[in-house]
Amino acid sequence: MFDEDESLYTIGTVAKLIEEHPETLRVWERNDLLRPDREGYQRKYSNNDLKRLRFIKYLMNEKRLNIAGVKQLTSMYSCWYKRNCSGGAGKNSPVQVNESKPCWKLEGTFCLVASDKAEMCNSCDMLRNCTGCTKCKE
Numbered sequence: 001m002f003d004e005d006e007s008l009y010t011i012g013t014v015a016k017l018i019e020e021h022p023e024t025l026r027v028w029e030r031n032d033l034l035r036p037d038r039e040g041y042q043r044k045y046s047n048n049d050l051k052r053l054r055f056i057k058y059l060m061n062e063k064r065l066n067i068a069g070v071k072q073l074t075s076m077y078s079c080w081y082k083r084n085c086s087g088g089a090g091k092n093s094p095v096q097v098n099e100s101k102p103c104w105k106l107e108g109t110f111c112l113v114a115s116d117k118a119e120m121c122n123s124c125d126m127l128r129n130c131t132g133c134t135k136c137k138e
Contacts, residue, residue: 005083007037007044014045018053028056031067033074035081048105052080055104077104077111088112 015022028034029043034052036043045053059065059073079085088103088110089095097110 004047007039007046007049009045009050011036011043011045014050014053017050018057020053020057025053028053028067031071033067033070048083048085051105074104076101078114080104 009017011022011025015025025043029036033056034049036045036049038044056070056074059070060067065073074080085105087106089097089112090109091097091099096113098113099110101111103109103111
């Protein structure tokens with residue numbers, strides 16, 4: 001089985017694939033828009049990282065967001081840093097989707113609607129790793 005989260009690509013390879021300068025990718029990483037794995041000092045990107053990068057580029061180029069805007073928007077995706085995200089669904093799917101929130105992983109699909117607030121919060125790595133956080137625990 002193919003692992004979409006396996007770190008395969010160097011920063012130079014990824015920069016060529018998405019047609020951006022490697023320093024641009026470093027800036028995006030410094031601003032916590034993505035978190036590539038590291039082998040020593042070398043960044044290693046997965047296929048899902050590539051999808052995130054393409055989504056970031058789409059938000060900046062097509063939606064005209066700056067880094068702060070992209071950071072704000074991606075913070076609303078509970079699966080942004082999550083490994084093994086299953087992706088979204090199409091408009092005609094039997095599951096309910098949020099048509100105002102395109103899926104970063106599968107182009108042409110939308111994020112699924114959480115059935116309740118606890119479902120969203122239980123998948124949040126930030127909440128699980130935070131001590132004293134109460135925002136979603138209400």
